[in-house]
Amino acid sequence: MKTDNCTCNPLSIDARILEKTDPETCKKRLAELSKGLAHPARVEILRILAHNPPEKRCICGDIVGVLPLxxxxxxRHIKVLKETGWIHGEIDGPCVCYCIVDGIIEYYMELVKRSIQE
Amino acid sequence: MKTDNCTCNPLSIDARILEKTDPETCKKRLAELSKGLAHPARVEILRILAHNPPEKRCICGDIVGVLPLxxxxxxRHIKVLKETGWIHGEIDGPCVCYCIVDGIIEYYMELVKRSIQE
DNA sequence: ATCGTTTATCGTAGATACACGATAAAGATA
DNA sequence: TATCTTTATCGTGTATCTACGATAAACGAT
Incomplete structure (x- = not known):
C-alpha cells in the first residue's frame, strides 16, 4: 500500500558540518557509511529511494517486489542502511515510510574527499 | 627502507569509461569499492598513499609503523585494497611499492552519482 | 474480535571479516 | 652460505554478514 502524503520528516544532513568534525571521527563515519554501500542490493535500495518523488515517499514493500530477495x-538490508545513516523511516499506518537522508550523498562525497585527499 | 625512484607503473582509471558500463555492473563495482572503504584502517592507508609524493611512493612498511595494528x-588490509581495486603494488627489491590507482577517487564519486542519483 | 496486510525479528546455517602470533618467502648484505 | 630486512601467508579464534523460512508485532478493515 502506497500513501501519497508521506509523514517522513525531511531529515537532512548538511555537508558543511564536516568542517567541525575531527579527522578520526571522519574516518570512522566514512567507514560506517561505506559499509552501508558495500552490497549491490543496498545500492539498489538507495537508488530507488533517491528516485522516488518527494510527494510519494512511502514505498516500503515495493522494494521487496523489485529485489530478487x-x-x-x-x-535486514534496510536496517543496515538505517543503522549506517543513509535512510530513515517513520511508521505510517501498517507500512513504514522510508526516505533517503536529505543531502547524504553530498555529505558522503565530502567525507571521501576530506578523509582521503585533504 | 624507502627508495626514491618508484617502479610503480602509474596505473590509472578514467572516470569517463563509466559511460559504457551497464547499471548492474556499476552497482557491483560500487559495492566492491565501498567494501574497500569500510574500515577506518583502510581509509587511513588510502589517505597515506594519496598524500605520498609521487617521487617517493614506496612506503610499504611505513604504513605498519603508523597504524595501531x-x-x-x-x-591483510592492503590486500583488501588491492583486491577491491583502490591500490596496486609492484615488487621493488625487498619491499613492495604501493600506490593509489590514479583517478580512482573521481571514478568512485562518479560511480556513486551514477548508481544512486541517475 | 477476527482476518489480511505490512514490516520486523528470530533461528539457523554457511561465508566472510578481523585480529593476532608464528612462519614462510624473496631479496639485500655480509 | 648465513643473516637481516621486508612482506605475505597460515593457523586460530571470535565476530559479523548474508540468506532463508518461520514467526511475531502493528495496524486497518470487516
Missing part, C-alpha cells in the same frame, strides 16, 4: 533479507 | 593485519 526474500522479504526478511530486504528488511 | 600488527604487521600481518596491515598486510
Amino acid at each position: 526474500a522479504q526478511s533479507s530486504v528488511s | 600488527a604487521q600481518s593485519s596491515v598486510s
Whole structure:
C-alpha cells in the first residue's frame, strides 16, 4: 500500500558540518557509511529511494517486489542502511515510510574527499 | 627502507569509461569499492598513499609503523585494497611499492552519482 | 474480535571479516 | 652460505554478514 502524503520528516544532513568534525571521527563515519554501500542490493535500495518523488515517499514493500530477495533479507538490508545513516523511516499506518537522508550523498562525497585527499 | 625512484607503473582509471558500463555492473563495482572503504584502517592507508609524493611512493612498511595494528593485519588490509581495486603494488627489491590507482577517487564519486542519483 | 496486510525479528546455517602470533618467502648484505 | 630486512601467508579464534523460512508485532478493515 502506497500513501501519497508521506509523514517522513525531511531529515537532512548538511555537508558543511564536516568542517567541525575531527579527522578520526571522519574516518570512522566514512567507514560506517561505506559499509552501508558495500552490497549491490543496498545500492539498489538507495537508488530507488533517491528516485522516488518527494510527494510519494512511502514505498516500503515495493522494494521487496523489485529485489530478487526474500522479504526478511530486504528488511535486514534496510536496517543496515538505517543503522549506517543513509535512510530513515517513520511508521505510517501498517507500512513504514522510508526516505533517503536529505543531502547524504553530498555529505558522503565530502567525507571521501576530506578523509582521503585533504 | 624507502627508495626514491618508484617502479610503480602509474596505473590509472578514467572516470569517463563509466559511460559504457551497464547499471548492474556499476552497482557491483560500487559495492566492491565501498567494501574497500569500510574500515577506518583502510581509509587511513588510502589517505597515506594519496598524500605520498609521487617521487617517493614506496612506503610499504611505513604504513605498519603508523597504524595501531600488527604487521600481518596491515598486510591483510592492503590486500583488501588491492583486491577491491583502490591500490596496486609492484615488487621493488625487498619491499613492495604501493600506490593509489590514479583517478580512482573521481571514478568512485562518479560511480556513486551514477548508481544512486541517475 | 477476527482476518489480511505490512514490516520486523528470530533461528539457523554457511561465508566472510578481523585480529593476532608464528612462519614462510624473496631479496639485500655480509 | 648465513643473516637481516621486508612482506605475505597460515593457523586460530571470535565476530559479523548474508540468506532463508518461520514467526511475531502493528495496524486497518470487516
